[in-house]
Amino acid sequence: MSDDTTPRLALPLLQPGQAQKETTHNEALALLDLAVQASVLAVGTNVPPANPVAGNAWIVGTAPTGGWVGQARTIAGWTSGGWRFVAPRDGMAVWSVADGQVARFASGAWTVGVLAGSRVSIGGVDVVGPRRAAIPDPSGGAVIDVQARAAIFAILGCLRGHGLIGG
Numbered sequence: 001m002s003d004d005t006t007p008r009l010a011l012p013l014l015q016p017g018q019a020q021k022e023t024t025h026n027e028a029l030a031l032l033d034l035a036v037q038a039s040v041l042a043v044g045t046n047v048p049p050a051n052p053v054a055g056n057a058w059i060v061g062t063a064p065t066g067g068w069v070g071q072a073r074t075i076a077g078w079t080s081g082g083w084r085f086v087a088p089r090d091g092m093a094v095w096s097v098a099d100g101q102v103a104r105f106a107s108g109a110w111t112v113g114v115l116a117g118s119r120v121s122i123g124g125v126d127v128v129g130p131r132r133a134a135i136p137d138p139s140g141g142a143v144i145d146v147q148a149r150a151a152i153f154a155i156l157g158c159l160r161g162h163g164l165i166g167g
Helices: 021-035 146-161
Strands: 043-045 057-060 075-079 082-086 093-096 101-106 109-112 120-122 125-128
Touching: 021 075, 021 082, 043 109
Parallel strands: 043 057
Antiparallel strands: 057 075, 075 082, 093 101, 101 109, 120 125
């Protein structure tokens, strides 16, 4: 196989005049099969399964053992030819079957179920945007309506609890 690889996924490249090109080509296809629209059974697993099934994959934890030694944080997939590993890149997203959520790789670590952004838009309408200044609690006044104040406090508490307003 060639030592030349692609810059993003380290897929092996064919060389002019190379013998057994199918070996290099098949290796590239096996790695693509792991990386494209990736889905893993679990995130942070350190011990390879005893009887893996071809096509199953895991995100290796920070202290791997056995056949995964030296492959921390990679995507490990079992193929008919044994273990294959895909090194993650910042921004890579993988579906975690165990968590039922997306795992994302950034700054050397995988996070599961964390959504980050500057706004939430539904049907082209922003429904949540940047956090605004805190709404002050009601106070004072000549006539105090206890029920109205209780409702306002409950609304403010809920909005604060969800992080939609400061407080």
